[in-house]
Amino acid sequence: MKNLKIAIIGCGNLGLSIVNGLLGTEGFDAKNLIVTKRHPENLDYLQPLGVTVSADNMSAARDADLIILGVKPYNIPLILKEIAPSITADKQTIVSLATGVTLEEMYQLLPADMAIYRAMPNIAADIQESITCICGKNGTPATEQTIKELFDSIGISIVIEEHLMEAATVLGACGIAYVLRFMRAMTQGGIQIGFDAKTANTIVNQTVKGAAELIIKKGIHPEAAIDKVTTPKGCTIVGLNEMEHHGFSAAMVKGVLASYGKIEK
Structure with missing residues (x-):
């Protein structure tokens, strides 16, 4: 990936997360990165870092080996029609970050052998902690490895079947917001029991980070870890039961299903 020329077309929030992750990756040369946006002046601050900023999607695509589409789903057909004359199947690889736009839909506008x-990464790409789910077609093992290396540079990546991509979007990308909403609520509870906002936030942040690292490093089920914290007649089980009485787990599952239903529509 060291000498790979990457173009991010439609560099919005998610695209910028990838940019920040790449720029923080040892050995990555910013001169190999070009980003485009309708109003490129919003990205001018990247130029002193070595990144090329442009409004010319065709030129960016022509010069790139790997083209990342960061535009909204409804703009994918327009962008593909725009850059199609500038790309060839034997030179470029396309990676779309758009939710709900299938490979089949993109092949209607691109060469069948491309x-x-x-x-689908998430905004934790900013700090190289994203989970990115990937699926594709017509890529060689070397191409797929390159794609994985790209997204591994901003966290970890897994290859899945395409029919799971919408579910991956909900669990991995929307999931960040679910966790943050939980953290906000926990912080508010901390304030109510006596902490100032800054201290409560610090405690909650480290608690959530510690919980995640515990599960990852120990390889245990969350319920097994919960059992270690809950003692008979203790304050932890009282709090957990109160949350469940108010539908905590059910609300989380319903939220996941609601987001999935929105994508499926």
Whole structure:
């Protein structure tokens, strides 16, 4: 990936998360990165870092080996029609970050033998802690490895079947917001029991980080870890039961299903 020329077309929030992750990756040369946006002046601050900023999607696509589409789903057809004359199946690989736009839909506008991938990172790419789910077609093992290396540079990546991409979007991308909402609520509870906002936030942040690392490093089920904290007649089980009485787990599952239903529509 060291000498790979990457273009991010439609560099919005998610695209910027990838940019920040790449720029923080040892050995990555910012001169190999070009980003485009309708109003490129909003990205001018990246130029002193070595990144090329442009409004010319065709030129960006022509010069790139890997083209990442960061535009909204409804703009994918327009962008593909725009850059199609500038790309060839034997030179470029397309990676779409758009939710709900299938490989089949993109192949209607691109050469049938082009390597096309879908990828869904999340905003933790900013700090190289994203989970990115990937699926694709027509890529060689070397191409797929390159795609994985790209997204591994901003966290970890897994390859899945395309029919799971919408579910991956909900669990991995929307999931960040679910966790943050939980953290906000927990912080508010901390304030109510006596902490100032800053201290409560610090405690909650580290508690959530510690919980995640515990599960990852120990390889245990969350319920097994919960059992270690809950003692008979203790304050932990009282709090957990009160949350469940008010539908905590059910609300989380319903939220996941609601988000999935929105994508499926």
